[in-house]
Amino acid sequence: GAVVSQHPSWVICKSGTSVKIECRSLDFQATTMFWYRQFPKQSLMLMATSNEGSKATYEQGVEKDKFLINHASLTLSTLTVTSAHPEDSSFYICSGTIPGSIYEQYFGPGTRLTVT
Amino acid sequence: AQSVSQHNHHVILSEAASLELGCNYSYGGTVNLFWYVQYPGQHLQLLLKYFSGDPLVKGIKGFEAEFIKSKFSFNLRKPSVQWSDTAEYFCAVIADTGRRALTFGSGTRLQVQP
Numbered sequence: 001g002a003v004v005s006q007h008p009s010w011v012i013c014k015s016g017t018s019v020k021i022e023c024r025s026l027d028f029q030a031t032t033m034f035w036y037r038q039f040p041k042q043s044l045m046l047m048a049t050s051n052e053g054s055k056a057t058y059e060q061g062v063e064k065d066k067f068l069i070n071h072a073s074l075t076l077s078t079l080t081v082t083s084a085h086p087e088d089s090s091f092y093i094c095s096g097t098i099p100g101s102i103y104e105q106y107f108g109p110g111t112r113l114t115v116t
Numbered sequence: 117a118q119s120v121s122q123h124n125h126h127v128i129l130s131e132a133a134s135l136e137l138g139c140n141y142s143y144g145g146t147v148n149l150f151w152y153v154q155y156p157g158q159h160l161q162l163l164l165k166y167f168s169g170d171p172l173v174k175g176i177k178g179f180e181a182e183f184i185k186s187k188f189s190f191n192l193r194k195p196s197v198q199w200s201d202t203a204e205y206f207c208a209v210i211a212d213t214g215r216r217a218l219t220f221g222s223g224t225r226l227q228v229q230p
Contacts, residue, residue, distance in 0.1 A: 004159075034217060034218070041223075041225075042222065042223070043206060043220040043221060043222045043223050044160075044206070044218075044220045045220075046217050046218065046219075049217055093159070093160070095160075095218075103148045103165075103167065103210050103216070104162070104165070105218060106162075107152075107159045107160040107161075108159060109158070109159040110159060
């Protein structure tokens with residue numbers, strides 16, 4: 001149980017375009033979802049926390065107008081990278097928490113974004 | 117704000133060797149502690165967690181960790197590693213108050229040689 005999927009698993013886009021990444025909880029309702037960014041050989045850095053039906057809370061230094069997060073339902077959150085630039089190239093990972101278990105997060109497999 | 121330090125960045129062991137990966141955190145209050153593993157090409161998986169109670173916790177695949185509050189440590193151990201344990205290991209913490217989000221350490225890459 002507690003499976004999280006991400007789509008796409010990898011994407012290549014041109015500089016200046018926008019890319020949407022989907023995060024779905026397949027067998028549970030995720031009241032809270034988190035978006036992380038992982039640079040090569042580095043740890044995960046939290047970008048934002050989203051609760052279903054409300055605006056996401058962004059970490060300091062993360063541009064909310066560039067990284068648009070929508071948590072429209074209890075099973076789907078999306079991250080849109082707007083006007084992508086090469087420095088946005090990274091591995092983006094989402095996670096979800098089960099209601100009543102806010103401390104345990106279940107992670108998706110990640111999305112590799114390459115901006116050319 | 118809390119932070120997590122993993123001092124071993126890259127560890128190379130032979131099969132059957134014992135493993136101990138260090139993890140120290142900085143936070144003055146109550147914390148919840150986790151170890152995650154990321155096998156090559158796979159997503160993060162929870163190895164074990166500590167919330168309260170017995171400071172020695174056992175996880176999956178023969179891993180265990182000991183919470184030593186006085187040392188702000190939560191080291192991961194395994195008495196005998198296998199080649200299949202080759203992976204990246206992340207220690208993480210959530211403070212019991214304030215922002216309920218995971219703060220990760222920088223990770224330790226474990227390479228087990230057959």
